[in-house]
Amino acid sequence: MPRLVDHEQRRQSIAEAVRRIAADRGLEAVSLGQVAAEAGISKGLVQHYFPAKDDMLRYATTTLRERVHHHLPGGESPSLRDTVIALLPLDDDARAEALVANAFLSRALKDDTIAARFRAGYTQLHELLAATIAGEQQQGTLASELSPRHEADLLLALAAGLGDTLLLGHRDTEEVIALLDSHLARLAAPGQTGR
Amino acid sequence: MPRLVDHEQRRQSIAEAVRRIAADRGLEAVSLGQVAAEAGISKGLVQHYFPAKDDMLRYATTTLRERVHHHLPGGESPSLRDTVIALLPLDDDARAEALVANAFLSRALKDDTIAARFRAGYTQLHELLAATIAGEQQQGTLASELSPRHEADLLLALAAGLGDTLLLGHRDTEEVIALLDSHLARLAAPGQTGR
DNA sequence: CCGTTGGCGATACGATCGTATCGTAAACAT
DNA sequence: ATGTTTACGATACGATCGTATCGCCAACGG
Numbered sequence: 001m002p003r004l005v006d007h008e009q010r011r012q013s014i015a016e017a018v019r020r021i022a023a024d025r026g027l028e029a030v031s032l033g034q035v036a037a038e039a040g041i042s043k044g045l046v047q048h049y050f051p052a053k054d055d056m057l058r059y060a061t062t063t064l065r066e067r068v069h070h071h072l073p074g075g076e077s078p079s080l081r082d083t084v085i086a087l088l089p090l091d092d093d094a095r096a097e098a099l100v101a102n103a104f105l106s107r108a109l110k111d112d113t114i115a116a117r118f119r120a121g122y123t124q125l126h127e128l129l130a131a132t133i134a135g136e137q138q139q140g141t142l143a144s145e146l147s148p149r150h151e152a153d154l155l156l157a158l159a160a161g162l163g164d165t166l167l168l169g170h171r172d173t174e175e176v177i178a179l180l181d182s183h184l185a186r187l188a189a190p191g192q193t194g195r
Numbered sequence: 196m197p198r199l200v201d202h203e204q205r206r207q208s209i210a211e212a213v214r215r216i217a218a219d220r221g222l223e224a225v226s227l228g229q230v231a232a233e234a235g236i237s238k239g240l241v242q243h244y245f246p247a248k249d250d251m252l253r254y255a256t257t258t259l260r261e262r263v264h265h266h267l268p269g270g271e272s273p274s275l276r277d278t279v280i281a282l283l284p285l286d287d288d289a290r291a292e293a294l295v296a297n298a299f300l301s302r303a304l305k306d307d308t309i310a311a312r313f314r315a316g317y318t319q320l321h322e323l324l325a326a327t328i329a330g331e332q333q334q335g336t337l338a339s340e341l342s343p344r345h346e347a348d349l350l351l352a353l354a355a356g357l358g359d360t361l362l363l364g365h366r367d368t369e370e371v372i373a374l375l376d377s378h379l380a381r382l383a384a385p386g387q388t389g390r
Numbered sequence: 391c392c393g394t395t396g397g398c399g400a401t402a403c404g405a406t407c408g409t410a411t412c413g414t415a416a417a418c419a420t
Numbered sequence: 421a422t423g424t425t426t427a428c429g430a431t432a433c434g435a436t437c438g439t440a441t442c443g444c445c446a447a448c449g450g
Contacts (some may be wrong), residue, residue, distance in 0.1 A: 102301065105363070123363045149247055150374065153370075157374065165317075165351075167300070170317045179348050183349060
């Protein structure tokens with residue numbers, strides 16, 4: 001046996017190159033040559049780890065939604081507000097991830113593997129939000145008659161739309177957060193004084 | 196002079212071919228050859244009307260948001276609900292348009308011309324929604340303390356997010372409309388019995 | 391009637407695409 | 421030491437990319 005190499009690590013570094021290119025030049029700019037250059041390796045090596053380009057693209061979507069957890073506030077049970085804010089593309093990393101997800105959306109409609117990844121990501125976020133909502137209901141800060149799953153869907157859609165608004169520069173960060181807060185205020189339990 | 200041809204019409208038919216390809220195979224599949232084949236004309240003719248590919252892509256975004264009006268219900272003053280529903284990708288046309296807009300999003304971040312188009316589209320829809328909201332407030336069906344511009348931003352974001360949810364198949368049409376209705380119900384004037 | 395002009399097709403160009411096929415160097419088993 | 425196996429680089433392949441350059445054909449002005 002020759003020298004051993006961590007395949008997974010290699011693949012991840014290639015996948016990161018793919019995501020970097022997709023984020024700032026679009027999926028159309030993701031070619032084997034560009035990826036090799038971005039990853040600082042030879043074109044042949046990329047082929048060694050991904051026999052076909054489609055394999056590479058599919059793999060690049062594996063860790064797409066893991067970063068959401070990374071953006072979550074560290075506390076034990078983060079507030080609903082902080083959790084939703086963590087979904088917004090507010091820093092460069094989150095912005096890049098949003099752009100990558102956007103670039104892969106059209107592929108998700110044709111590629112079952114990528115579609116499954118998107119669905120899993122949505123389900124995961126949905127469960128997280130629903131649990132957070134239920135927690136705040138028990139805590140008495142959110143109105144108890146709300147359906148956590150229903151409100152989670154609304155919040156995910158709102159966060160996605162506000163994310164696009166941010167990416168396109170239609171509204172700035174302050175405005176978007178104010179919009180989000182006004183929505184959350186309507187979910188508050190009666191007698192709650194905002195925030 | 197030789198036979199005269201309607202340049203605008205030619206350009207539009209080419210632009211439609213671009214949008215068709217972008218909608219179902221992504222922007223990466225939009226090449227001069229593919230566009231020519233889709234439009235049923237020669238590759239040289241495409242070049243005749245668009246000296247560079249970027250010109251063609253830019254032009255393809257001109258009429259992107261015009262179709263929204265086409266989806267609006269015919270009545271004099273359509274309800275807020277019907278107006279927002281008209282923003283959702285419920286039929287094939289609207290779905291194709293949403294996919295095209297999605298495909299061009301990454302380009303809008305680099306191309307000022309396309310970015311201006313997106314911004315104009317957002318502004319136009321925002322004004323439409325705000326006016327509709329103000330109208331329903333006067334009519335007494337929406338709570339009078341709401342800010343029409345504020346709620347318009349929220350509804351646009353919600354519609355965009357719900358649109359993505361629909362495109363990706365995370366929720367079906369009925370569920371999405373139910374989500375939308377539950378949001379709208381919270382905006383209703385007190386004493387209003389739903390819808 | 392003929393020359394000019396614009397619509398349009400055909401083709402050629404170099405670059406880059408994705409993939410295939412090599413050669414070589416390094417590391418372990420025997 | 422030798423042979424086998426794997427990491428990796430290099431190169432070649434045909435296809436397609438975007439662009440440039442032709443030539444023909446139709447139509448109108450003179």
